[in-house]
Amino acid sequence: MFIKRYLHDILIAVEAIIANRLKSILTALGIIFGVAAVISMMAIGNGAEQEILEQIKLVGVNNIVITPSTYSLSDGGGGDGNGQPTAKKFSKGLTLLDVEAIKKIVPTVERISPVISFNYSALLNGISRPVVLEGIDNHYFDLFNMQLAEGSRFNATQAEKGLPVCVVGNNIKEQFFRQQDPIGKYIKCGQIWLKIIGVVERRDFTASASDELGISSSDNKIFIPVQTMLLRFKNRSLIRADEVLNANKNANGNGMVVIYGGPEQKEEPIDTDDNLNQLDKIVVQIKETEQLNNSATLIKRMLLRRHSDLYDFEVTIPELLLKQQQKTKKIFNIVLGVIAGISLVVGGIGIMNIMLASVLERIREIGVRQALGAKQKDIIAQFLSESTLISLTGGIIGIILGVVLSQIITAVFDIKTIVSAFSILIAFGVSVGVGIIFGYLPAKRAAANDPVVSLRS
Incomplete structure (x- = not known):
């Protein structure tokens, strides 16, 4: 009896919504756009957080990256770290000796x-492709979770x-060995034939990681x-004759340097690579996250001492940078969520205003129901069901719109979005x-409303 009574109130509410379709749709618009905004904003936030986690995997956990900075190796152009020139000094830049020193001196190195x-x-069977050749240690694969x-x-x-x-x-x-197993095959890189002993698993790559973290x-x-790189390809720590000539600016003005010593002098291209560091990067993994800052400080002091107090290097902690970005993005996402919540x-x-206006328009209907025996709780149930059904329908439409909007954001603006069941x-629920x-x-x-007054109006 109880269920049947209130079911009757709900049916009356449904009839009222259908009878006033346009007004009901306009009333629901605020809820529709509010729910869509909440879902799409939370999807952007989830996507940003997932992107950060993917970038942390790419840069490795607890890694410190040491790279050369832009400077002149043999003068004070490197500065003192505060943009001020220093007295004339010399540094060999990053070398394998620095790697050995870090291993020996820093106790927290993993x-x-x-x-x-x-x-x-790279060249094979007449096919040539530009590639990046990297000389590394075996630990490199573990450092970057490869x-x-x-x-x-x-x-x-x-x-x-x-x-x-x-x-x-x-x-x-894929480019050179589509239909065959590459293991044991050879590929030519520069002038050297290299035997392939392994293939790295494909990984999803975030373009922003390249821009922000190198x-x-x-x-x-x-x-x-x-060692293969240094012995068979190029070792920048070894000074060559053409580099000496280049350093002395002994060029004839057309981008060629004159080489002497034979019966006829000849011209060769000037090596435009002005990076004289033996290494392009040193990647250090620390045992515990809590030790990252202290370890980075120790490495910086040690390298300064080894490099004649020249700031010819940079020490960065990608994971901490990413976590700071993650914290900033979380704050930004909270702000976006609050703004979207305000629209709800x-x-x-808007629902309250429309329903209040509806009460004024339907006073006679309310009086008739009361005269036929409807109690106050029946009238409350009717109008409460009406507002709830409008917001419920608006919520369902808003969810669909929010999911679609998230997909559009990803497709058009190339922003990763993840719609979660929680959002x-x-x-x-809201x-x-x-x-x-x-x-x-x-x-x-x-x-x-007084039923007598309602019937008279």
């Missing part, structure tokens, strides 16, 4: 790898003796032991709550 990078062309899809890493003999072996990225395999995808790289409240106020439940809260006052006012 792993360390030097990195040397050059742009080359897994091998096939084959193996460098063994001790290959690493120590600088043998011509390599591990290639997924794109290299990391890049491994898919288009060829990895070789660092505005939608609720849908929150938005849906929309129902708004209908109940803002519908109660009009329902209470409708029920408070």
